[in-house]
Ligand code: SF4
Ligand code: SF4
C-alpha cells in the first residue's frame with residue numbers, strides 16, 4: 001500500500017512543531033481519514049475537531065499544504081503524494097491544541113449584529129425572488145475558513161476593528177431581507193469595519209459552500225454604505241423624491 | 245470598540261507574523277500574481293502613453309482614447325484648460341483611469357499585484373499599518389459610481405464614433421464616403437460591445453439598478469435590470485480584461501493606420 005508522509009502541527013498557542021507521520025493511503029481517502037489513522041496507530045493524543053465528515057458541519061477546518069481547507073473535503077488524490085503533506089491549524093485564531101483552534105472570536109462578533117426585526121403586524125408572505133439572495137448566504141456552515149484566509153484578520157490581526165467576511169454575509173442576509181426593518185448600515189461600517197475589506201476575494205476562493213461572499217454580500221453592502229455616507233448627489237435626489 | 249473580541253486568556257494574535265511572500269502553499273499561487281502584474285503593467289503603460297501621444301485618428305476612425313472628437317479640435321487642444329490648468333483633451337484619460345481605477349475588480353487586481361495586499365491567498369504580507377479602504381487615498385474608491393456615470397456618457401460617445409465609422413456622413417466626415425464597412429469599423433464595433441459588457445456588469449450599476457431594494461419583486465422592471473446586470477457581473481473580470489485589451493488594440497490599429505502602415509487592409513472598406 002502506498003505511503004504518504006504527513007507533517008502535522010503538534011503544540012499549543014505557546015509554540016509547537018511539525019511532526020512527521022507516515023500514513024497508508026487507500027482509495028478515496030481524505031485528509032481527515034489520515035488524521036484518524038495517525039490518532040489510531042501513532043498518536044492517540046492528536047487533537048482534531050470534527051463531526052460530520054461530510055463537509056456540512058464546518059468543524060474540521062485546517063490549513064493543508066498552506067491552503068485553508070476542510071480536512072474532510074480534501075481528497076488525498078488531489079495532493080502530490082511524492083511530497084510531504086503539511087497540516088496546520090488555522091492561523092487567524094489562537095491554538096488550543098494541535099489542530100484545534102479557539103474560534104470563539106466569531107461568536108462574539110456575531111452577538112454584536114442586531115437580529116432579525118420584522119415590522120409590527122408583518123404579513124409573512126414572501127416571494128422566492130425576494131429571498132434568493134439571503135438564501136445563498138444561509139448555506140454557510142460556519143467553518144470560518146473565510147475568516148482564516150482573510151488577510152485583515154490573518155496578517156493584520158484587526159480582530160477588534162473588523163468582523164470578517166462570515167459576519168458580513170450574515171449582516172447582508174439580514175439587511176437584504178424583505179421583511180426586516182432594522183438598520184445595520186452604521187454598525188456594518190463602524191463595528192464590522194467593512195472598509196477594512198479591500199475586496200481581494202480570498203474569502204470567496206476558500207469557501208467550501210461556494211458562496212459568492214465578495215460579489216454578492218460584501219460589495220453590495222459597500223454600495224449601501226456609499227448610499228448612506230459617500231453619495232451627496234444620491235442623497236439629495238432621495239430627499240427630493242422621498243424615496244428610501 | 246467596547247467588546248473585546250480577542251479570545252480571553254489567550255495571547256492576542258500579532259500582526260505581520262508571516263512576512264512578505266511567506267506561505268506554506270505548494271501550488272503555483274504566484275502565477276496569477278505574475279500574470280496580473282505583467283498584463284496590467286503592459287496594458288496600463290500602453291493606454292497612458294497612447295492617450296498622451298496624439299494621432300488618435302485615421303480617416304473615419306477615432307481612437308477610443310480620443311473620444312469625443314470635439315475635445316480634440318486643435319483649438320481646444322492647445323488653448324482650453326479647465327480651471328485647475330488641466331488640458332481638456334485629458335478628460336477621456338481621467339474618466340478611463342477613474343472608472344477602471346475604482347472598479348471593484350481592478351481594485352482586487354492591483355491591490356494584489358502592486359501592493360501585495362495580499363499577493364495571494366494565505367500568502368504573507370510585509371506591511372503592518374494596514375487600514376484597507378478606511379483612509380485616504382483609498383476612500384476615493386467610494387466615488388466609483390460617479391466615475392461610472394461619466395464612463396457611461398463616454399460610452400455613448402464611443403457608440404456614436406462607431407456609427408460614424410460605418411456611416412462617416414453622420415459625423416460630418418462624408419469625405420470618407422457614405423458607407424464604410426471597413427475592418428476598422430468592426431474593430432471599433434467589437435470595442436464598444438466589450439466596453440458595454442464591462443460597464444453593464446459594474447457592481448455600482450448592479451446596486452443602483454435594483455440591488456439596493458430589499459423587496460425585489462416590488463419593482464419588477466428593476467428586478468429584471470438587476471438580473472441582467474448580475475449576468476454580466478458574474479463575468480466582470482473577463483469583461484474587464486477583454487475590454488482593456490481590445491481598447492488598446494483598437495487604438496493601436498487606428499494609430500498604425502494613421503501612420504500609414506495599414507492602407508491596403510482598408511481598401512475594401514471603401515474610403516481610400
Ligand atoms: S475580500 Fe475582503 S473579507 Fe474577503 S478575504 Fe479579502 S479582505 Fe477579507
Ligand atoms: S462563508 Fe463559506 S468559508 Fe465562510 S464560514 Fe461560511 S461556509 Fe465557511
Ligand code: FES
Pocket residue numbers: 049050051052053054055056057058059060061070071072073
Ligand atoms: S467534519 Fe464536518 S465539515 Fe469536515
Ligand code: FES
Pocket residue numbers: 343346347348349350388392442443445446447448449480
Ligand atoms: S465594478 Fe468594475 S466597473 Fe464598476
